[in-house]
Amino acid sequence: MDQEIEDIQTQSEVQDEILLAALKLFVEKGYFNTSLIDIKDAAGIKTTATIYQHFKTKQMLAAQLHANILDSLNVSIDDIKRKNEKPSEQLRGIVDLLFKLTDEAPDVMQFLLIVNVNEFLPDAKPRHESTPFIKIIRIIEAGVKAGELRSITPQLGYAEFFGIIENILRLVLTGFFDRKADFYQSQAWLAAWNTIVKK
């Protein structure tokens, strides 16, 4: 926790501006269509050299951004797990979070659901080996053991449940659905929940 506070403190305002600008541009135009000049302009700093005072390379910048987003998601999931005992409630909490993020921080969700991270961060773990992902699989596993969910492999349970959730959010983010994510949440939950609930 001390470490966490320190990380936050050592991240200067400028650094945050750069990361925020990069996030916006990466989801908008893609990593390779975004030059350091673009990031410099969007971040409101004067030269690209400033970026190099905070990040060793463009790739390291992206890696930092990626890590921040996964960490933040990870913290939120831990929080949800702490506040809810039953796996069904934990899943509900995660779905709530994802829908809220889609409306309130669409760039973050687009980075998570649409951007192909391994294309510019070849050393990044594949999505399904990331900590948040593994935690979700564990929750489903616990739900099966506790008898709340029907007897399937947690992997398949994930595929079915989050297949629906993530696809709906993706369609909101890409503008196929014209309402806010919030509008679809209850229907999405119902459909997703029905694929895994023990009846």
Added chain:
Amino acid sequence: MDQEIEDIQTQSEVQDEILLAALKLFVEKGYFNTSLIDIKDAAGIKTTATIYQHFKTKQMLAAQLHANILDSLNVSIDDIKRKNEKPSEQLRGIVDLLFKLTDEAPDVMQFLLIVNVNEFLPDAKPRHESTPFIKIIRIIEAGVKAGELRSITPQLGYAEFFGIIENILRLVLTGFFDRKADFYQSQAWLAAWNTIVKK
């Protein structure tokens, strides 16, 4: 139809080799990590200049590849529609096709499900405005009208049904699932079908 035959005839062997090599590399490393040198090597031709005899630019090459894949999918869907009358049977046929493609032409499916086409083809229609996509929505719409499917908007039906199907295929393609797509097909169909069937 005459036009179609002519298109096929005017596509030389070399051109096909180039397109095939490009497809492989684009899904493997991404469009921007693939140079014309890479394509030249993979296609077994001698110089990059040869590529320019067949395509005006690298981007046009990618556009042609994209169009070919969508066209081919489109033809297959028309075929399925012709051979099956009921919307449920048509959906079944499309699911069969997608699972078969995942095992037999994973590059094509990866291009369809994972590659972010608009990043290098900014003028390409968004996924949900493409012909195959629209046809699928229409099938679901027809299923609702015919009373086979429960009363939902075709858009939401698509999101739920193909959310499951596509997510499972994506997880097969990325190696999260260790078996061939075929292994998961019946469970996938069942789960997806249950989200939209009228009970």
Added chain:
DNA sequence: GTCTATACGCCGATAGAC
């Protein structure tokens, strides 16, 4: 029509003045 050689621009990265 085929290939060599090269032009040209863009971008990531850095050296070095202040």
Added chain:
DNA sequence: GTCTATCGGCGTATAGAC
């Protein structure tokens, strides 16, 4: 520590020889 100026390299694209 802040910015200017620039380097080096890569990759697309083309000119022109054969």
